[in-house]
Amino acid sequence: MFGVTQKELERLRQQYPKGTRLKLISMEDPQGVPEGTVGEVELVDDIGQIHVRWETGSGLALIPEVDRFQKV
Template identity: 40%
Template sequence: MPFPNKNIVEMIRRQYPKGCRVELVRMDDVQAPPVGTKGTVIGVDDTASVMVKWDNGCGLNVVYGEDSCRRIEE
């Protein structure tokens, strides 16, 4: 997966602003929280990965192009 360009990073930052709530859809990592785990976005890094503070204490990022989460309203 190529490094995302500045426009993609900004699009992801608009889609997942700091403080919004998300739910995990897919994460390919043995230490990943279970699918359906909810969390709060703490930011989006320069690789367009969504940084999430998961409700279960996990701190793994949602990696752009590999993992998937969806924004939720609570």
């Protein structure tokens, strides 16, 4: 189970505020969005998952330290 400390959560929320654009490099989910897909951060939840509205219409969340992505 993925979880973060309060300090890590605050850092994630500062680093990825709502509206931040991200590009997926790879995702550990067989039904994830295609590599290279761009999306916009909606929120960072209380366990540190980054919820993204992808250009494909998907709302799948990223898990830092599991999924790979970059700001664009």
